[in-house]
Amino acid sequence: MKRRERMMEDLEQDIREHIEMETQDNIARGMSPEEARYAALRKFGNVRRVQEDARELWSFVGLEQLWQDVRFALRMLRKSPGFTAVAVLTLAFGIGANTAIFSLIDAVMLRSLPVENPAELVLLKWSARKAPNLHGLMSSGDCPSDMSGARLNPQGCSFSEPMYREIAGANIFSGTAAFANSGRLDLTGNGSASVISGQLVSGDFFHTMGLKAAVGRLIDASDDTPAAAPVAVLNYGYWQSAFGGSREVIGRTIELNAVPFTIVGVTEQRFTGITPGSDYDVWVPLSNQKKISPLQGMMDPLGGNDRRTDVGFWWLTIVGRLKPGTSVAHAQAVVSGMFRNEVLHGAVELFAGGKMGALPIPMAGGPNMGPSAPAPGPIPAPVPMPGGSGNAAIPFHGEAGGGPPPRAAAKGKMQFTMDVPLPGAAPAAGGAHPAGTEAPQAPSAPKTLSAADDDPQVTLVSAQTGLSGTRTRYTDPLYVLMLAVGIILLIACANVAGLMLARAAARQKEMAVRLALGAGRARIVRQLLTESVMLSVSGGALGILFAYWGAHAIVSFVSSNQTRPLGFATGVDLRVLGFTVAVSLCTGIIFGVAPAFRGARVNLTPALKEGDGGSAGTGNSGGKWFSIGNALVVTQVALAIVVLVGAGLLVRTLQNLRSVDMGFDAHNILIFEIDPMLAGYKDAQADNLYRDLQGRLAETPGVSSASYSMIPLLSNGLVITVFHWPGTPEDQTAESDALDVGPNFFETLHIPFLAGREFSASDFELAAANGGDKPTAAPTPVIVNQAFVQKYLGKENPIGKVYGSEPVGQFGTASPGYEIVGVVRDAKYNDLRREIQAMMYAPHHVGVATFEIRTAADPQALLPAIREVVGQVNADLPLFNVTTQSVQIDRLLFQERLVARLAGFFGVLALVLACIGLYGLLSYEVSRRTREIGIRIALGAQPESVLRLVLRQGIALAVAGAIVGIGVALGVTRYLASMLYEVRASDPVTMIAAAVLLALVALAACYIPARRATRVDPMVALRYE
């Protein structure tokens, strides 16, 4: 700094000396002293500039000038607070909306796994050309799996336990973790019984993840042996909420599914689960799987073999930590080799295809099938069940819209797919017990899991991207919203650019003076850019605040739709901050560039002479501005139309879904689930419990009717039954949606009977008998819907029709089939979007049940009374997923509601911003043309004609924008198509409505400046200047 000062002083001295010498020379040439001095100065050039140039050499000019620019910009912005406020606010909305949506994207998709060095973790995924011959396949929803029936190229990330042990033992990774959803856990021993979620993890799970205990210790290898005492590790959040964060909890014993577990520790706070969106309350060692499985005591319908040794039962997700120096390719080659070796050569006892019946279950509700996806279509249920009954129930349990309907995110899936509730679910169709406890194990030669032709292999993918969990469900809506807010930001940019241009025009004189004083044009552009970046950064700072509120509001909206808190933490972290800063800077540059270059391109002489001007002087540049300004407004209007049309389509989708005829009355129905299996009830006992509870509940004051069903309606759960329809070829199967219901189901839900009768008490006994080991000869009574009649019976009288019966088959079990005893009106089943399919209702017996209670008034108010009734029967029977049918539907529509609400908000925002732009432009025009208008009025123009003059421009711009906007919207909205329901992406009504709405608001925005124009006083206007 010192040196620079000295150099600058020297320079000044030098320059003075130089000019002096030059003057002397000129005098010597015979000029007059004044002439000589003037000539010397002219020859020397711009002294200031020379000094600036030299100064730049000796300093961090960049920084210094930046500081100057910033101070100057702040001063300028303070001088016009109105402009600054509008610009900053506009930008804050634009940037805030972007930051809010980005913070969600960040939380859901970008945040790294909450473990040590997540980059080292790899997920094992298998793929093959054809589905391997497995006893069982289970996905815990950690990654998308695709293995439905005959579909080619199945893939997944579930492996058998022996495979896991082999890989872990091979020492390829520095740590190899395996885990699986434990299924629903009934916890007792800590106050009243509750249902929690748990994950079975291998002994080195926590070690591999590099996690530490917040309290106590985590599970280690010694815990994961069959002989080890069962231990459990708690989630930090769960520990806080359920145990009050007490350290005393270590060493305490709790019972999970009636098995005592000792709590040994609590995980670090940051770790709620390895998969995004998953949130487990408790972790227990893998070796406890059999003990806590509710299937305990019965035969595992999916294999009967011990999972620990069964290479044909794939259920574990495997994650390995790469050793330093080991390449992914190398590890992959080794693991893939082991996998091929096992599936190509390991011999497995297979039941001849039989067990496969239940197998190829598409991972419904798995992450790859978000609620946005159309409801899973009819699933061709494959091979008949072993019992020969020909029924394969494929229970589906996706997550209800809002998220985990019954359980939180990652849970629940397997529940209904494979693991837990099959005892209840499978016989739903009324056929033989799926496991066929006595079903003869069909003779089958040991065969291999897969053939070399099928090219089975394992690939290693980064755990970060591989463990997608529920995140894929949020991907589409988030991208759509990100697009919407991106457009909003563009509108905001165009808006502020318009303001800046108007200001640049007003500041022409200032620019001219500065140029005349020797400012470089680049410097002026920089100065103006600094001003716009200052604006956008201020907007960004305010935007972060908006974003914080916005993201908070969205998250609480999301949380209000699930029974458990969202497994994603949102907040403004470094990445979000970086995003905002980058967006702010880009914004400032984008909207600042045009005005800045225009500002610097001033024609000196006229600008200085004319001053800011009336009409003629700025006519030229004004005209130019005029066109840029017009273009900006047209752009804004067009973009606003695009957002409005998108929002309109999404809102109409929601409306359409809401007004869908569900076929039953969803008001005033309380629903809750109980699972007597977890409390130790066996088949018949559970049936009695349900019947008992149903009777007691129906008599509770305030309850008008009560019933239960295997799963609630419109909860995304779906069961499809496959049967043989009489009169069709032997090998042809027919299918129908199926639901097991309790007594009075149709009365409770207000589904009217069209023919036949309701189930009687003896129907339930018959169904239970047929579902048991020794089916009777009488067919199970069923009630079907209209669609069923239409599909299978046509004009034939449905009542009394018997179908699905099978003679004593090759497996020795006969199935009596079903007899239609009633026909009810069509009703929606799993999802509002799915067309109503043929459906059969069978008497409920065995397994899980959800109660539906129709109340006379507010269903929630009756909850305490209902809890009491259940408590009287068994205090250890927790009610869970307590909600109302309407809330259940809201949850189902959660994504649609979220997107429609946000898109609607953004649509309004876009509209307002575009209209502010239009208003600003016209206001500027009016003030610029004050003199012209004054002359017109002085010459006798009527107020209406002046009004028309201004309005015409505004309307022309709005119409031009609307036309362009609809054109763009037509091209863009088709990307929304998958999210829409009963409205085409190019829906003309929505387009026209958006355009009309915009035109009306635009008219209002134009009217204010137009009115002002009519009030111009000709005398004042003419004296103006």
Next chain:
Amino acid sequence: MSTKEQRQRIELLQGTLDLLILRTLILGPAHGHAIAKAIEFNSDEVLQVEQGSLYPALHRLIKRGWISAEEGTSENNRRAKYYRLTAKGRRQLVLETSKWDKLAGAIARILRPSEQEGKS
């Protein structure tokens, strides 16, 4: 004079001005005005240095260590700054000169291909 021309000429002088300054200073230390005069004079007044631009150029050369500045007295007995070529500057001059020759030769060959051929 229009802005555009002015800008072009500055760009044209960039770089070559450094060379000319170095070349001028090889004859001995000189002050700013003298350097400007010398360049004009030696180029038969063809090259009109915009005198102001000389000073940032001099500072640039000082910063690179090619010339040094010292206090002195001018012809009319006033304090003035004298610029002197450093050893580094001398080496740079040789380098720059040969670069310039190559450049000039190359451009000449392109502009007057036939003449060049005739000569060589």
